[in-house]
Amino acid sequence: MPVEVLDNLLHIKEGDYLDCTFGGGGHSKSILENIGVSGSLKAIDKDPKVLKFADQILDSRFEFKNISFSDLENSFPCESFDGILMDLGISSIQLDDQSRGFSFKSDSILDMRMDQTQGLAAFEWLNKADEKEIADTFYYLGEERKSRALAKQIIEKRKKGKITSTSDLINLRFPYSRSKKHPATNIFRAVRMFINNEIEELISALKSSLSLLKKGGRLVVISFHSIEDRIVKNFLRGTLENVTLESYLEPEGKLIKPSEEEVYNNPRARSAILRVGKKI
Ligand SMILES: C[S@@+](CC[C@H](N)C(=O)[O-])C[C@H]1O[C@@H](n2cnc3c(N)ncnc32)[C@H](O)[C@@H]1O
Structure with a gap:
């Protein structure tokens, strides 16, 4: 939905913008092409591997920081931006990189960290978490109906050897009949x-x-599944974590989904939902 992103985000030609999810820099580049000479774009991403793409953007209006969403408030002054973009999830570059373990389409080390310099890799967590923690994660974050049965299989597998690769998850016995998705x-x-x-x-x-x-x-958020979208939708109605916000953003227009043509050209966009809020 590149056109819809730009139409909703760039309401002031000479404005100051923030791309919170730089990735391969696709959105950042189109923002720079569409803002004026005295506009500006800051971009962030927690993945240090995207630095090489950010370094290729030689534009004095652009600045990149390798930080997380949770660092935003300490990294920029209040009321810095006319528009903020969040294109959630992982990029195609991360998904297709076999050394990262994000995809069930290849057998690779089960890492899954967006920032591989910090925190536990997925295989480390799966080798130490208890059955309930794994089942709850599958259920609440994956909305997986067979969460308990699959968590049990992981514990059984661990008795025979450590979990290391994507195939350890791919080869679980999934108790489904034929389904469209993997x-x-x-x-x-x-x-x-x-x-x-x-x-x-x-x-x-x-x-x-x-x-x-x-x-x-304007805040423009693209989410890819119902858990994220529910949080964004409620936020734009003035509630976050079941708490009513004192100040909030007003929803702008209705949610936007990709056209059939976009899904045909980019099947990964099929579950995208775009929502826009405006600070009042
Ligand atoms: C869907 S991709 C963005 C693709 C990008 N819009 C483009 O045009 O190439 C999401 C990016 O956001 C980053 N990201 C996700 N969560 C983040 C967080 N909490 N803090 C910072 N970056 C994050 C990921 O590392 C990934 O590169």
């Missing part, structure tokens, strides 16, 4: 979200947007 989709997403603390990070980013946006500024 049976490991839900648990891959659950483990990734857990390892990267994605819900807490999203909540922190949404909170920060309240102080970082200027009056009239």
Whole structure:
């Protein structure tokens, strides 16, 4: 939804913008192409591997920081931005990189950290977590119906040897008949979200947007599944973590989904949902 992102985000030509999810820099580059000479773009990403893409952008209006959503408030002054973009989840570059273990389409080390310099890798966590913690993660973050049965299989597998690779998850016995999506989709997403603390990070980013946006500024969020989208939707109705916010963003327009043509050209976009809020 590149056109919809730009239309909603760039409401002031000479404005100051923040891309919270730089990735391969696709959105950042289009923002720079569409803002004026005295506009500016700051971009962040927690993955140090994207630095090589940020370094290729030689534009005095652009600045990149290798930080997380939870660092935003300490990294920029209040009311810095006319628009903030969050394109949640992982990039195609991360998904396709076999050394990272994000994809069930290849057999690789089960790492799944967006920032591989910090925290536990997925295989380390799966080798030490107890059955209930694994089952709860599959259930709450993956919305996986067979969470308990699959967690039990992981504990059984651990008795025979350590969990190390994506195939340890792919080769679990999934108690489903034929389904359109890969049976490991839900648990891959659950483990990734857990390892990267994605819900807490999203909540922190949404909170920060309240102080970082200027009056009239826009927040544009693209989420890829119902858990994230529910948090964003409730935030735009004035509630975060079941607490009513004192100040909040007003929803702008209805949610936007990709066109059939976009999904045809980029099947990974099929579950994207774009929501826009405006600081009042
Ligand atoms: C869907 S990709 C963004 C793709 C990007 N819009 C583009 O055009 O290439 C999401 C990016 O956000 C980063 N990311 C996800 N959660 C983050 C967080 N909590 N803090 C900072 N970066 C994060 C990921 O590392 C990934 O590179």
